[in-house]
Amino acid sequence: MPLFVCIAKVGKTSLIMSLVSEEFPEEVPARAEEITIPADVTPERIPTHIIDYSASEQTDDELQDEINRANVVCVVYDVNKESTIEKIQSKWIPLVNGSTEQGNKIPVILVGNKSDLQGTSSMETILPIMNQFMEIETCVECSAKNLKNISELFFYAQKAVLHPTAPLYNPEDKQLKPSCVQALTRIFNISDQDNDRILNDSEMNFFQKYCFRNPLSPQALEDVKTVVWKNTPDGILDDGLTLSGFLFLNMLFIQRGRHETTWTVLRKFGYDDNLELTDDYLHPQLRVPYHCTTELNYCTYMFLQQTFEKYDADNDGVLSPIELKNLFSVFPYFPWGPEVFNTVCTDERGWISLHGYLCYWTFTAYLDVHRCMEYLGYLGYTTIMEQESQTAAITVTRSKKLDLEKGQTQRNVFLCKVIGPKGTGKTAFLQAFLGRSLKVQNEMGRDVSDFTINTVQINSQDKYLILHEVDVDTEFLKASCAACDVACLMYDITDAKSFNYCASIYKEHYMESRIPCIFVASKADLPEQKQEHGITPEEFCYKHRLPAPFHFSCNSDEATTSHIYSRLALAAAFPDLNEAELSITSFWLRITFGATIIAFLGLGIYKALARQK
Numbered sequence: 001m002p003l004f005v006c007i008a009k010v011g012k013t014s015l016i017m018s019l020v021s022e023e024f025p026e027e028v029p030a031r032a033e034e035i036t037i038p039a040d041v042t043p044e045r046i047p048t049h050i051i052d053y054s055a056s057e058q059t060d061d062e063l064q065d066e067i068n069r070a071n072v073v074c075v076v077y078d079v080n081k082e083s084t085i086e087k088i089q090s091k092w093i094p095l096v097n098g099s100t101e102q103g104n105k106i107p108v109i110l111v112g113n114k115s116d117l118q119g120t121s122s123m124e125t126i127l128p129i130m131n132q133f134m135e136i137e138t139c140v141e142c143s144a145k146n147l148k149n150i151s152e153l154f155f156y157a158q159k160a161v162l163h164p165t166a167p168l169y170n171p172e173d174k175q176l177k178p179s180c181v182q183a184l185t186r187i188f189n190i191s192d193q194d195n196d197r198i199l200n201d202s203e204m205n206f207f208q209k210y211c212f213r214n215p216l217s218p219q220a221l222e223d224v225k226t227v228v229w230k231n232t233p234d235g236i237l238d239d240g241l242t243l244s245g246f247l248f249l250n251m252l253f254i255q256r257g258r259h260e261t262t263w264t265v266l267r268k269f270g271y272d273d274n275l276e277l278t279d280d281y282l283h284p285q286l287r288v289p290y291h292c293t294t295e296l297n298y299c300t301y302m303f304l305q306q307t308f309e310k311y312d313a314d315n316d317g318v319l320s321p322i323e324l325k326n327l328f329s330v331f332p333y334f335p336w337g338p339e340v341f342n343t344v345c346t347d348e349r350g351w352i353s354l355h356g357y358l359c360y361w362t363f364t365a366y367l368d369v370h371r372c373m374e375y376l377g378y379l380g381y382t383t384i385m386e387q388e389s390q391t392a393a394i395t396v397t398r399s400k401k402l403d404l405e406k407g408q409t410q411r412n413v414f415l416c417k418v419i420g421p422k423g424t425g426k427t428a429f430l431q432a433f434l435g436r437s438l439k440v441q442n443e444m445g446r447d448v449s450d451f452t453i454n455t456v457q458i459n460s461q462d463k464y465l466i467l468h469e470v471d472v473d474t475e476f477l478k479a480s481c482a483a484c485d486v487a488c489l490m491y492d493i494t495d496a497k498s499f500n501y502c503a504s505i506y507k508e509h510y511m512e513s514r515i516p517c518i519f520v521a522s523k524a525d526l527p528e529q530k531q532e533h534g535i536t537p538e539e540f541c542y543k544h545r546l547p548a549p550f551h552f553s554c555n556s557d558e559a560t561t562s563h564i565y566s567r568l569a570l571a572a573a574f575p576d577l578n579e580a581e582l583s584i585t586s587f588w589l590r591i592t593f594g595a596t597i598i599a600f601l602g603l604g605i606y607k608a609l610a611r612q613k
Contacts, residue, residue: 012076014144107160110139121404163259200238284389294369300393339449414572420490423520482509485572499531516571524551
């Protein structure tokens, strides 16, 4: 919304009326009524409200209210009267932005009216004022009488709002502002899909098509590179555009008054007028109904794998601390804490592998999908995958209630709560899921996570299993704490009172639920104490139609320990089946899968023989 201000008798009201009627008005009121220009008649397709100010009809307080509402202020002066030019810096600019912080100043357009009466241009006098006040976007000399530059005036007013110079460029230093450099650097890094620090022709065309819908012709590409090379030799390397060249191009657009080009790029990559990523870009709306979960889809895993490989500079299958820092250079902060490396698989140096990397993204999508979408936004998911928003990366599963009714699930991620008293060995159980021995666990320090995630196979298909450690005596206070896909109730066979805790938790939270439960007897390599419960753990499980307790020890071989995790995942996938049924289901699913393959092979052989006949 532009607001027109000036002292009397310089013709601002005539300018407004000349725009609307396309002719010079014979009678001019003291103040024009508010005028709305519809979106369909403006180049930017944005409705424009024009507000006039009159000192004779409005108070200073009313003027200040209008200034606070305005998106741009047009200060009108008479090109033939130096006194009106002097008022720009002595009155109007201080009035508009005198108490405003640097980053929030309202853009100003200087309008020199009555150019039809002047002999020379006023620009020589105006330029020092423009250099003094950075919020002045431009100056337009016009004439309400002969309609000279009237439409251009309103074009520049709209442009000052939609494509402001101030956030991008410092005219005094003739340099891009640091926040602009930071935003454009992120855009360059996202567009540099092979991470070789240059944009080759293919990457430049992808960028051009994404931002402006049309690729550049081969000749246009060469022309761009020639312009960059002539002005900044380090802007071109190996026939590609470097970051230095990319920044120069955007500065050149701004210096030539083509701010809209740089703003189109910035807004396409999610930036607002303050060069911060918008909330709509980072946090698109996603509805997740009750009892449904969120997972990454296949294309998202491909995107994440591509991102991993992009920054794995030495192609060793893991990300070193430097490589991981480079990957997250497109973030405003480092998103992962030290606990991440104890949540997923790493190599012996603690460097995250591709498998661990994908696991942690799966973990984030399941437990905090909105943060996951924010992270995908920083990585440029919508750009690389050419999607409207990060919601395209997420699959919302059907209700667990419907899964139970149908007796099968389509989900690929399951949550297991590992519940038991302190000192039971739950942390060791979680870390053993990542293949870590007790010796390795003792060297890990205190940054141990309450979660781990890894893949397990269910009927020859990889599924993700999240283990969440819960202490009975401190965290299990309400029914919502019990919610999960499968409960692992762990007791210490060397502690006679340990099983009592698990049995009471089962009776209180799980006995009447449809959540499958498996008891695990930890520290199985140590002498067993008789549990102070009315019946033995084996009798308790038999009584409640549960599988007999699984004995677990971190000192057992990997094949023995991995079996328990597979059983947990299988129970989560088939929650309505008991132990015997789970075993039969597992067997018959394997038989069915094999029979299906044999049937397809047989059909192929039959068709081949038929063709030969």
